Amino acid sequence: xxxxxxxxxxxxxxxxxxxxxxxxxxxxxxxxxxxxxxxxxxxxxxxxxxxxxxxxxxxxxxxxxxxxxxxxxxxxxxxxxxxxxxxxxxxxxxxxxxxxxxxxxxxxxxxxxxxxxxxxxxxxxxxxxxxxxxxxxxxxxxxxxxxxxxxxxxxxxxxxxxxxxxxxxxxxxxxxxxxxxxxxxxxxxxxxxxxxxxxxxxxxxxxxxxxxxxxxxxxxxxxxxxxxxxxxxxxxxxxxxxxxxxxxxxxxxxxxxxxxxxxxxxxxxxxxxxxxxxxxxxxxxxxxxxxxxxxxxxxxxxxxxxxxxxxxxxxxxxxxxxxxxxxxxxxxxxxxxxxxxxxxxxxxxxxxxxxxxxxxxxxxxxxxxxxxxxxxxxxxxxxxxxxxxxxxxxxxxxxxxxxxxxxxxxxxxxxxxxxxxxxxxxxxxxxxxxxxxxxxxxxxxxxxxxxxxxxxxxxxxxxxxxxxxxxxxxxxxxxxxxxxxxxxxxxxxxxxxxxxxxxxxxxxxxxxxxxxxxxxxxxxxxxxxxxxxxxxxxxxxxxxxxxxxxxxxxxxxxxxxxxxxxxxxxxxxxxxxxxxxxxxxxxxxxxxxxxxxxxxxxxxxxxxxxxxxxxxxxxxxxxxxxxxxxxxxxxxxxxxxxxxxxxxxxxxxxxxxxxxxxxxxxxxxxxxxxxxxxxxxxxxxxxxxxxxxxxxxxxxxxxxxxxxxxxxxxxxxxxxxxxxxxxxxxxxxxxxxxxxxxxxxxxxxxxxxxxxxxxxxxxxxxxxxxxxxxxxxxxxxxxxxxxxxxxxxxxxxxxxxxxxxxxxxxxxxxxxxxxxxxxxxxxxxxxxxxxxxxxxxxxxxxxxxxxxxxxxxxxxxxxxxxxxxxxxxxxxx
Numbered sequence: 001x002x003x004x005x006x007x008x009x010x011x012x013x014x015x016x017x018x019x020x021x022x023x024x025x026x027x028x029x030x031x032x033x034x035x036x037x038x039x040x041x042x043x044x045x046x047x048x049x050x051x052x053x054x055x056x057x058x059x060x061x062x063x064x065x066x067x068x069x070x071x072x073x074x075x076x077x078x079x080x081x082x083x084x085x086x087x088x089x090x091x092x093x094x095x096x097x098x099x100x101x102x103x104x105x106x107x108x109x110x111x112x113x114x115x116x117x118x119x120x121x122x123x124x125x126x127x128x129x130x131x132x133x134x135x136x137x138x139x140x141x142x143x144x145x146x147x148x149x150x151x152x153x154x155x156x157x158x159x160x161x162x163x164x165x166x167x168x169x170x171x172x173x174x175x176x177x178x179x180x181x182x183x184x185x186x187x188x189x190x191x192x193x194x195x196x197x198x199x200x201x202x203x204x205x206x207x208x209x210x211x212x213x214x215x216x217x218x219x220x221x222x223x224x225x226x227x228x229x230x231x232x233x234x235x236x237x238x239x240x241x242x243x244x245x246x247x248x249x250x251x252x253x254x255x256x257x258x259x260x261x262x263x264x265x266x267x268x269x270x271x272x273x274x275x276x277x278x279x280x281x282x283x284x285x286x287x288x289x290x291x292x293x294x295x296x297x298x299x300x301x302x303x304x305x306x307x308x309x310x311x312x313x314x315x316x317x318x319x320x321x322x323x324x325x326x327x328x329x330x331x332x333x334x335x336x337x338x339x340x341x342x343x344x345x346x347x348x349x350x351x352x353x354x355x356x357x358x359x360x361x362x363x364x365x366x367x368x369x370x371x372x373x374x375x376x377x378x379x380x381x382x383x384x385x386x387x388x389x390x391x392x393x394x395x396x397x398x399x400x401x402x403x404x405x406x407x408x409x410x411x412x413x414x415x416x417x418x419x420x421x422x423x424x425x426x427x428x429x430x431x432x433x434x435x436x437x438x439x440x441x442x443x444x445x446x447x448x449x450x451x452x453x454x455x456x457x458x459x460x461x462x463x464x465x466x467x468x469x470x471x472x473x474x475x476x477x478x479x480x481x482x483x484x485x486x487x488x489x490x491x492x493x494x495x496x497x498x499x500x501x502x503x504x505x506x507x508x509x510x511x512x513x514x515x516x517x518x519x520x521x522x523x524x525x526x527x528x529x530x531x532x533x534x535x536x537x538x539x540x541x542x543x544x545x546x547x548x549x550x551x552x553x554x555x556x557x558x559x560x561x562x563x564x565x566x567x568x569x570x571x572x573x574x575x576x577x578x579x580x581x582x583x584x585x586x587x588x589x590x591x592x593x594x595x596x597x598x599x600x601x602x603x604x605x606x607x608x609x610x611x612x613x614x615x616x617x618x619x620x621x622x623x624x625x626x627x628x629x630x631x632x633x634x635x636x637x638x639x640x641x642x643x644x645x646x647x648x649x650x651x652x653x654x655x656x657x658x659x660x661x662x663x664x665x666x667x668x669x670x671x672x673x674x675x676x677x678x679x680x681x682x683x684x685x686x687x688x689x690x691x692x693x694x695x696x697x698x699x700x701x702x703x704x705x706x707x708x709x710x711x712x713x714x715x716x717x718x719x720x721x722x723x724x725x726x727x728x729x730x731x732x733x734x735x736x737x738x739x740x741x742x743x744x745x746x747x748x749x750x751x752x753x754x755x756x757x758x759x760x761x762x763x764x765x766x767x768x769x770x771x772x773x774x775x776x777x778x779x780x781x782x783x784x785x786x787x788x789x790x791x792x793x794x795x796x797x798x799x800x801x802x803x804x805x806x807x808x809x810x811x812x813x814x815x816x817x818x819x820x821x822x823x824x825x826x827x828x829x830x831x832x833x834x835x836x837x838x839x840x841x842x843x844x845x846x847x848x849x850x851x852x853x854x855x856x857x858x859x860x861x862x863x864x865x866x867x868x869x870x871x872x873x874x875x876x877x
Contacts, residue, residue, distance in 0.1 A: 012025050014061050015062075015747075015750075016065070017750075017751070019747055019748065019751040020750050020751045023754045023758050024754050026762075027757065027761075028058070030758070030765065032050060032053065034177075034762075035173050035177045036050065036053065052166060053169055056166055056170055057170060059155070059156055059160060060152065060155040060156055063154075063155040063156070064839075068745075068839065071838060071839060073741050073744075074741050075838075076838045077744070078741075081831065084831060085699070085827070086698060086699045087830075088817075088823075088826070088827050089702045089813075089814065089817060090124075090702050091121050091124060092813075092817045093813065094120045095113060095116040095117040095120045096113070098119075098120065099112060114823065115858075117820075117822075117823055117826075118134075118826075118858045119858050119862075121826070122856075122858045122861075122862045123862060126862075127846075128850070129849065129853065129858050129859040129862070130826050130830075130849055131858050132852045132855060133825070133849065133852065134823070134825040134826045134829070135822050139855075140825075141176070141180065143848060143849070143852070145171055145172075145175050147175070147179075148171040148175045148179070149171055150843065151836075152167055152170060152171060154840055154843065181761070182757075186828050187824035188821065189818055189819045189820065189821060190774060190779045190782060192818045193779075193782045193785075196786045196789065197785055197786050200789050200790070203792055203793045204792070205788045205792055207497070209792040211263065212808065213784055213787045214264060214267065216808070216812070217267065220271055220272070221780045222784050223267050224264070224268065224780070225776070225777040225780035226264050226781060226784055227260075227261050227264035229777070229781060230257045230258075230260045230264070231261060234257045234258065234261070237250055237257070238254070289424075289429070290438055292432070292433070292438070294410075300436075301801055302432070302436060302800065302803045303432050303435075306431060306432035307420075307423060307428075310426055310428045311413075314419065314422070315376070316413070316416075316418060317376075318378050319378055319413055322378045322409055323406055325365055325368075325369070326365065326405075326406045327406075329399075330400070333361070333398070333399040336358065337358075337399065355396050355397070358397045359392065359396070362397040362401055365402065366388065366389065366392060370388065370405070378409060380405050380408045380409065380412075384404055384405050384408060385405070387404075388404075388405060431805075434803075435806060436803065436804065437804035437805070480506075480507070480508045480509075481505070481506070481507050481574055481586075481589070482505070482508075483504065483505045483570055483574060483593055484503070484504055484571070485503055485504075485563050485566055485567050486502050488502065488560075488562075488563045489502075498521050499522060499559055499562070500520070500521060501519065501520050501521070501522075501563065501566065502517055502518075502519055503518050503520060504516075505518060505595075518594065518595045522566075524592075524598045525545060525566060528588075531588065532585065535584075535588070536582045539585075543572065546562055546565035546569065573589060703811075704802055704810035705809075705810065705813075706806075783815075786815060787815050790811045790815060791808065791811055791812075794811060832845075
């Protein structure tokens with residue numbers, strides 16, 4: 001019969017911080033009660049044994065706390081932890097690639113992925129493989145015992161460690177009672193999915209991200225779970241007895257659920273039939289794609305890198321690089337001349353020096369691309385080259401000195417069948433559309449936006465279609481039209497939230513006076529503005545529609561401001577002078593203000609194109625903001641111009657070199673394949689650069705698989721990260737990191753973690769029961785919710801830099817990595833290994849895996865492969 005434990009007086013000091021010691025003592029007490037006392041009292045009444053166990057645990061914790069205070073945790077959190085995660089992701093990505101390369105037609109199973117993952121791991125790590133620990137429960141328990149034995153050796157006094165009985169008891173408590181349950185929880189994919197949702201709980205799921213996840217899902221279980229939940233909600237809504245205003249809300253909800261159910265059914269049917277099609281490949285054969293103008297491609301980061309890849313394939317890169325170099329020269333020259341002008345006003349004279357520097361830069365461009373010695377040489381009319389050479393010899397260079405030749409080069413790229421026309425027929429063009437999020441899955445076209453959108457982005461309607469209904473509308477001066485936005489509100493339709501503006505319209509004529517209300521969305525205003533500015537070109541310089549806003553666009557203050565701006569837009573549009581200047585405009589305005597549903601004349605693709613193109617088209621010289629530097633492949637071939645740059649003054653020379661040529665070294669060249677080593681192996685410690693920024697860039701490389709892309713894209717990502725960091729922290733990022741690490745390791749935070757651990761394992765002081773596995777449908781819907789949340793929080797700025805398709809793939813790859821228990825266990829053990837090696841640098845904890853290598857299939861396979869590879873070289877010797 002169990003007896004009540006008698007109170008034992010002990011020293012309760014452990015870490016030197018009372019707020020940590022108190023919950024930690026409770027954890028020790030609960031552990032002894034539930035893992036030792038319940039059976040010990042059936043054997044003996046002697047409590048000295050319990051006291052010795054408790055004292056042993058306390059000694060270990062005291063030594064652990066003392067050691068933790070001596071460690072500088074910044075390198076671990078800023079480098080080692082990120083490196084471990086990035087390397088784990090690299091192994092997963094390479095395993096996925098191997099599975100794909102084996103057979104494109106047969107989809108690999110989860111077991112194949114796990115085996116391939118550990119095969120790649122041993123190829124990368126070479127001296128360690130964790131497959132048995134992560135896949136065999138028996139081997140895992142043995143490993144945890146060995147790990148706890150080492151920890152006790154490092155933490156306990158020699159006398160306590162030599163007490164085998166005591167050591168074995170403590171080892172089993174730590175291994176079986178603490179570490180194993182903790183690792184089981186941290187490795188559970190469902191727990192990780194819930195934790196992801198909890199971490200970004202403040203972010204709302206948006207309709208577009210949710211539908212993207214559904215349409216891209218290749219897991220039938222996820223689709224069935226969402227479909228079944230939609231059917232359940234439909235049944236509930238149809239059973240409600242409602243009337244009045246509620247009926248419209250319920251109808252909208254029913255329509256939204258019906259659409260979700262339809263999409264799920266369609267996707268399930270396609271997956272079950274085995275007719276899953278790559279949208280990019282399908283679009284490439286479809287033949288009808290939306291057209292992105294060349295001038296828009298040249299000023300968009302994502303589009304430009306695809307066009308650059310194509311031009312390099314066709315041997316036309318010199319033309320493109322010349323165009324970009326001239327853009328950079330023009331902007332830099334303009335900036336320097338502006339500085340010169342301001343200095344002259346202040347009485348400072350550097351005219352000759354600045355003009356000489358500009359001449360050197362212009363001559364460098366001429367020598368590199370247009371002279372007879374240029375290789376490759378840009379092909380343009382000889383008289384233009386001769387005219388430029390004469391100007392360089394006899395006149396001061398201006399920012400516009402290359403404009404004539406640049407226009408010719410642009411025309412050549414635009415008209416020559418080898419370049420832009422052929423690019424539009426190339427697979428790279430289709431991939432570019434996918435990255436710009438302008439490639440629509442044809443199986444869903446027109447179903448999710450209601451715009452009647454054709455696959456190639458051409459609008460199915462025209463502004464002329466609505467004019468037949470306005471034959472009774474007169475443009476006579478006796479008819480007066482007045483309109484203003486009287487109210488605004490937020491609506492939900494088909495799962496999409498948007499603002500709706502109530503427009504009160506007055507129309508007066510000689511004999512009649514009418515008044516009505518019509519309701520329009522901002523997208524209706526945007527579509528209407530595009531239509532009238534296309535038909536009446538003179539309006540584009542007069543009418544300015546309020547711009548779009550990506551975040552917080554449902555905020556009350558923002559909606560009030562937009563209401564005010566749209567009202568100003570309407571009043572300007574309805575002025576008599578505007579109507580007289582464009583008589584046909586009255587028909588369009590009356591159609592827009594009619595009390596009926598507005599029929600968009602522009603499809604979804606056209607509106608995306610307008611948002612994507614127009615801000616750039618109107619100021620092509622803004623290319624310099626994104627195009628300030630050239631890719632490595634170009635910089636390596638521009639030795640002549642870089643030599644000329646070296647002759648310039650320090651200020652202008654640095655500006656131009658940094659703008660055109662300088663590539664901050666990030667990844668040094670090594671003899672070994674960087675893909676077969678850890679991520680941190682690519683850090684060059686000799687480079688004086690911001691370590692956290694470089695680690696973040698390396699991590700982005702792994703998440704979004706950017707290393708295969710050209711250096712142009714990598715440069716822009718680096719610039720984006722720099723801007724984000726500086727905007728957030730200024731130039732004190734390292735100080736902020738140190739402060740954050742200090743906060744994470746502060747007594748308050750450590751105490752909070754201990755309390756969380758205590759409450760998770762012993763809620764209300766009672767040992768928690770094993771949590772039953774949640775229903776499959778709930779787990780599948782949690783997966784969908786987690787992916788939707790992750791996709792929703794991705795900033796549009798990132799999508800504009802690396803592309804929408806790459807962003808989606810990267811996010812889904814990271815999420816998919818967490819859906820395998822064995823792989824999660826490997827990640828947990830790697831993190832634990834890094835933590836312990838930081839705490840005890842004199843001991844290599846990874847060597848604990850060596851005793852399992854004799855039974856590791858992957859390690860044996862690797863050794864055989866290594867011997868086979870080395871045999872021919874030995875024979876040659």
